[in-house]
Amino acid sequence: MKKKLTFAAALLAASVLSGVANAKTLVYCSEASPANFDPGTTTGGNDFDASSRTVYSRLVEFKHGGTEIEPGLADKWEISDDGLVYTFHLHPGVKFQTTDYFKPTRDLNADDVVFSFDRQFNKENPWNGEKYLPNLTWDYYTGMDMPKYVAKWEKVDDLTVKLTLTEPNAPMLANLGMDFASIVSKEYADQLAKDGKMADFSTKPIGTGPFQFVDYQLDSVIRYAANPDYFKGKEKIDDLVFAITPDATARIQKVLAGECDVAPYPNPADIGTIKANQDVTLLDQAGLNIGYMSYNTTIPPLDKPEVRHALNQAIDREALIKSLFQDAGATAAQNLIPPTMWSWNKDVKFDSYDPEAAKKVLADAGLKEIQLWASDRVRPYNPNFQRAAELIQADWAKVGVKAEIVNYEWTKYREEGKKKERPGAFQIGWTGDNGDPDNFFATLFACSAIGVSNYSSWCDKDFEDLIQKAKKTSDLAERTKLYEQAQVVFQKQAPAFLLAHSQVYAVVRKNVSGFMMDPLGIHRFDGTDKAE
């Protein structure tokens, strides 16, 4: 108690000294240091928490706590009938942050938007390469196939931007809500280029987001202040502090001791302690991920859906999940996409455990031996491939199928696994990028993904037609229907055994309100408040 009083007194003294009375400070114990503060150049969730979700905004945003798209810097947009031209209307009067290292002289305009994307692909742009930072790879821009789909970005007038695509691509809108699509200030970039300090662009960020950057002590503390000019209104908390705390147990102890207000990713072993504590709340949600096991659907007898169903039915999935995820828990998957994603079909149910029925089908099909693949890596969607393989092996043995476990190191594993001729069942999974169902269905099971990330080598005409149509349709209701149907086809054809969506956790002190778990795995603090 005494310690708390001293701490409160020190806080009070600090705020009086800095001239801010009763400044509200929220401390977030983040899990790792950000690589830098330019979200176009980084890939980690912790990088994005520290840059794009605090300092920056995008044309469109994900609804807080969901995967639906809502207006961001663009108040509204039109999509041409052929799905090729997107016209964005920018919110007028949006101010870039004023800090001790940059004072904007103009509001956000179309030049900033065009610059934000141009720098990521245009080799002529001085910000694209070495002049700015060494070894730039723009991983997300290329990873999301933007170079393939984007024909050009154009300024129509100060508040209107036009994006032309090479072919219709409905998930484009979700891509524009992603971190790499954060809008940066061209005026600031020009100023730094003039001063010969281009690298500062990645260490002293300027955006239009809810918080502005104050200071970063390498690997230790990041400080932000509420952006007084934020176009959606100033935040309720005045100061936001990221205390970088890599060890999960230390992180939780810090929340329990009141040294921080919010912390992500507790250890499964600490879940019990957290639940028992009166001062904190444990938030959880099914993560935007899926663990699954792909059958090679081109090699008999696995080419028959009934054989694949029988293999699924032979696995005691509930016991398997319990053994793998233990206290951390996981949601048994009914569909390829998690229930937090739009278009999740609640009527589809995954194969239930029925070894007797399975045994008969497998005997009739003459399936006696099968390869079962496992790797050494811990993944969020499957903490232990080897253990999973052993349990599945035991279940299959009970129905007369002898599984031989095949092991490879992780990168080699995926190399071998994606080959068309790879036999048997291959354990793998996926963590979503942009909350669009296309990012699961097309990435993992489109015909064009065979040999890349379609580990089942599965090319089903009905499924393919549905997902390709959904990709080209911009009407959300229509897309939702198409994906719901695609899930029915998927369940019928069973190209894979679906394991689970792992649970994601965060620990929050009771006096914090408005903080939400986010299905995209990001931690954002707009709308968060703290009672004294």
Add this chain to the structure above:
Amino acid sequence: MLRYLLNKIALLIPTLVGITICAFAFVRLLPGDPILAMAGEHGVTPARYEELKEQFGYNLPIWQQYARYVGEVATGDFGVSISSKRPVIEEFKTLFPATLELSFFAMIFAMVLGIPAGIFAAVKRGSWFDQSLMGTALVGYSMPIFWWGLLLIIFFSGYLGWTPVSGRMGLQFFFKPITGFMTIDSILYGKWDAFRSALSHLVLPAIVLGTIPLAVIARQTRSAMLEVLGEDYVRTARAKGLSSARVIGVHALRNALIPVVTTIGLQVGTLLAGAILTETIFAWPGIGKWMVDSIFKRDYVVVQSGLLLIALIVMAVNLIVDVLYAVINPRIRAA
């Protein structure tokens, strides 16, 4: 003396070459292709893969890669971090003071407790104190740092609330570093509450990091002291009727400390190795945590150069210890 010094320095050259080979080989022996690892779940197209390979110089024959690396290091170019894009040496300079500060306090803790405990155990040889001290030292020496650190956090910070859980200073204190040592900077700024906060944050990590050196120093002091106490000149001193305190404190201790100084110097390697775990548990922004982060991020440039820089420091400290040893013990110089 000069010849002795030159001899020692000449011996460092093969060590140095060995270290560059180790650091270079180590990151290439780690499982997995660094480029595929960097690309993450998405994977890369074959064309992009070749492009990246060339960008990072992985397309060259291995000996050329090594020659290029040694050439760069020799000119003081330690490369640029793959993830943060900052020069490795700059990050190192920013973070090293934190490790140095922590190691300094860990060493103070180890010496202040270890030397007197060792002396006392030697003087009271065979007593229950000696026996239990040596038992405890063995436990301390075998203590897994990770477990020990978490145990202290849970008990002292979580249960008793006496010390902060982790970090380097209370978050309410905020100033631009001058020396990078928080205990010194806070005094330079005249912020005494910040100084107290910095000290309180040092307590647990210094204890954790200092535990193994403490055990080693206590044992070394005890055995050196036992040896010296049996020498003729000590008996002579006693026979002259000097007080026991004077015999032990002046005549015996001065000579017993010579091997202890060497031991302390050699503990620098232990401290830096221990810092990797200690800093990770206590969110201490030093080079140990930096190395761990970089391994998880597959930032091979940082891992490779970081290993080399740490090895250079250990070598430098060992050289200084050798020189100091020669200074306090003239017999060594002739040998």
